[in-house]
Amino acid sequence: MPNTLSPSALRTINDYLSLPFRGAGNVRCPYFNNARRGRRGQLSVLVGKGSPRDIAEEAQIISLQYHKQLFDHEGCCLHHRQSGAPPGGGGEQHGAGEEVARDIRKFLIDNGLGVDCSGFVTRVLAQHFLETKNVNLLKRLRVVSPARFWRWLVAKLRPMENISVSTYASDENTEKVKLENARAGDVIVMLRTGQRRDRNHILIITETDGGFIRYGCARAWGCEGKYGHGVSEGFIRLVNPKAGLLGQEWVELGKTGEANETFLEAKQAKTLEIRRLKF
Template identity: 30%
Template structure:
């Protein structure tokens, strides 16, 4: 079997989100989305921070609020993050992972390869100053920026366009690994920051077992089930014709290959 994977630069960022270093403990970044559309301020406070920014902000807020980081358990620390609205949304997570991969190859940042719906001078200035905050899931996976990909051609760095369960909400998943044997795709591993799955929200990994090479993505075996429910598949099924595997139009995301 051949396994195709995101390069270490991307995997390291994923691991950093899963293991925030706080008071000698490791804490998984929770999900947070700036639903109040707060503008200005630190990106870490609107669901768009990188792992180091999240760690620093927790320490600052802990000092202000008198929260004992060193004595707190990992569960208490995660609850503190959530109480302070510190987390990462789905598009912020994907942007930071892709940016790390591109940076290692001296390829710039993902926003340089995207077309945005708002093209006025003010919007351009906003994106120049705050590119991560102004790059959402809908823009990342829109027809202007991506093309549909058949399952047989999937590779790491591809995206899965999906929907949130709220009205007009978009969601994005990043293909992390692909397992192949000969010309067949055996499975697709993805990673995302999910609002769902109760207390286990935030950074999550899932696998899609490919049971039919020619069937729709929705008809494969999705394994990210918790308490009898697959929230991720439900998001894909919502307005399904608008969802599915996507590949960025203007940049090729590097990946690595290994035999197993």
């Protein structure tokens, strides 16, 4: 019997994989990390922490504000009318529909709209815990110690923007879980990864089914270039459960081994753990 996330959490992931734009489907949410831009005190959607709906609305606002002619006042995509693609999107549309999705994704990336890994995981987990345990994740996660009053106050006001991978790696919020005990709703935390060991990354386990662990994440692979990155799904085939996470086969976008950059990141990470929220 597969163990999966709650329906609303799965719906959130689907919304990230196909952002809720009216008249345009299959617009995968891009990856955005605020580290380089360093926007402070900004809208959560502009620092990589927005929900799919926030991102779609902000795209509409920016399009109208700067007269990009991408969406109308109702939030409906204007390109599908011009290109003749059917409204509503869906997997069946090709050609013009894909072109529209590509245009919108380019627009999102050029305007710094997207989600980072911890933002994505938090949005999904928040839905999961709300539905399964009636717990408000944003209120329960301990982000900053009250001893650092100012930071603590800011984190209370804007928890979403202050939750990072470190929050999930903290023993105050989560506990380590063995590979064989992993289940949907757990997270895979990678600390100090990348070539320079200066980044953290997080994946959320969406389904476990005996020999598989399926996960979702927001990431930017180098091989995907400027406009190819975004929210993605992959799975870990448990070929040798006793060998730890790195001993398994990681598959994402049909790539395995070090060609799968998520696996490469896991391999480079100083700390690689599966963790489960304590509440």
